[in-house]
Amino acid sequence: MPELPEVETVRRGLQPVMEGARFVRVEARRPDLRRPLPKDFVKRLEGRSVTGLGRRAKYLLADVSSGDVLLMHLGMSGSFRVAEDKGEKTPGDLHHPRSDDRTHDHIVFHMSSGARISFNDPRRFGLMLLVPRAELADHPLMKEIGPEPLGNEFDATLLAQACRGKKTSLKAALSDQKVVAGLGNIYVCEALHRARLSPRRMASTIASRTGAPNERAERLVDAIKAVLGDAIHAGGSSLRDHRRTDGELGYFQHHFRVYDREGAKCVTPGCKGTVRRIVQGGRSTFFCPVCQT
DNA sequence: CCGCGGGCCTGAGAGC
DNA sequence: TGCTCTCAGGCCCGCG
Numbered sequence: 317m318p319e320l321p322e323v324e325t326v327r328r329g330l331q332p333v334m335e336g337a338r339f340v341r342v343e344a345r346r347p348d349l350r351r352p353l354p355k356d357f358v359k360r361l362e363g364r365s366v367t368g369l370g371r372r373a374k375y376l377l378a379d380v381s382s383g384d385v386l387l388m389h390l391g392m393s394g395s396f397r398v399a400e401d402k403g404e405k406t407p408g409d410l411h412h413p414r415s416d417d418r419t420h421d422h423i424v425f426h427m428s429s430g431a432r433i434s435f436n437d438p439r440r441f442g443l444m445l446l447v448p449r450a451e452l453a454d455h456p457l458m459k460e461i462g463p464e465p466l467g468n469e470f471d472a473t474l475l476a477q478a479c480r481g482k483k484t485s486l487k488a489a490l491s492d493q494k495v496v497a498g499l500g501n502i503y504v505c506e507a508l509h510r511a512r513l514s515p516r517r518m519a520s521t522i523a524s525r526t527g528a529p530n531e532r533a534e535r536l537v538d539a540i541k542a543v544l545g546d547a548i549h550a551g552g553s554s555l556r557d558h559r560r561t562d563g564e565l566g567y568f569q570h571h572f573r574v575y576d577r578e579g580a581k582c583v584t585p586g587c588k589g590t591v592r593r594i595v596q597g598g599r600s601t602f603f604c605p606v607c608q609t
Numbered sequence: 610c611c612g613c614g615g616g617c618c619t620g621a622g623a624g625c
Numbered sequence: 626t627g628c629t630c631t632c633a634g635g636c637c638c639g640c641g
Binding site: 318319322350374389390391392393439441442443491493500501502503553555556575599600 | 632633634635636637
C-alpha cells in the first residue's frame with residue numbers, strides 16, 4: 317500500500333502520541349509478519365519510552381530509550397490506527413466483525429500518552445524489528461537505500477549519476493529503492509507523467525555518457541519533488557481501506573493524473589492522448605503515450 | 610551485473 | 626448465493 321507520502325502521513329499522525337511517551341503495555345497478537353517478530357519484542361519495549369519518530373524511505377523509525385530503534389514497515393496493506401486507550405484487552409472475536417474488525421490488528425501499543433496504537437495488516441507483508449541504534453546505518457534493510465527525494469541533496473546530478481549506464485526502464489529505475497528512496501507504483505507513474513517522460517525510456521537517457529544530468533533529469537527531479545510534496549500536503553492517497561492514523565481519508569487519489577485512469581483523457585494541457593495501462597516487471601504502469609516520450 | 614517471474618498473504622471485485 | 630479468477634500502494638529470491 318503505502319509509499320513515501322502515506323508513510324510520512326502516518327509518521328505525522330503517530331508522532332504526537334508516541335514521542336515522549338512510554339510503552340505501558342505491548343500486545344504481540346500475531347508475531348508472523350513478513351519476518352517473525354523478535355522473541356523478546358514485548359520485553360524490549362515495555363517500560364521504555366520513545367524519544368523520537370523518524371522516517372527513512374518507507375520505513376518508520378522510532379528511537380527507544382533502551383538504545384534500540386523500532387523499525388516498522390507497512391508492506392502492501394499495513395496501517396496504524398490511534399484511539400483513546402480504555403485499558404481493556406483487544407477483543408479477539410467481535411459480534412460484528414465488519415463494523416469493527418480487529419482480526420488483523422497484529423500489534424497493539426498502549427502508550428503512557430493515553431493512546432492505543434494498533435498496527436493492522438491483512439496481508440502481513442509488513443515488518444517490525446528492533447535494531448540497536450549503533451547498527452542501524454549498517455543494517456541490511458537500510459544500508460542500500462538511496463537518497464531521500466525531498467532532501468536538499470537529491471538533485472538532477474545525483475539522479476543522473478544513479479541512472480548512468482542503466483539499460484533498464486525509467487519505471488524500473490525509479491521503483492528501485494537504491495536509486496531513490498520511497499517511490500512506489502503510484503508515484504513513479506505520476507512523476508513520469510508530470511515530467512512527460514515515457515516509463516519505457518531507458519534510464520540512462522537522463523544522463524550524458526559521463527553521468528552528467530540533462531534536461532530530462534532536471535524535469536524528473538522537479539516532478540518527483542512536486543508530486544511527493546503535493547501528496548503529503550493532501551494527507552497521502554486512500555485506496556481501498558487505507559486511512560490516516562485518525563481514521564480520516566487522505567485525498568491525493570483525486571489528484572492522480574494517470575494512475576488507475578486507463579482510458580481517460582490525458583490532462584496535460586494541449587495533449588489529446590489517452591491514458592494507457594501496460595505491464596512492466598509484473599506491475600501495472602499508467603501513462604500517456606502521446607505526451608510522455 | 611541485469612531483467613524477469615514467482616512467491617509471500619488476504620480480500621475485493623468482476624464475471625459466470 | 627457462491628464459485629473462480631484477477632488484481633492490489635512492497636519486497637525478496639532464484640533463474641537464465
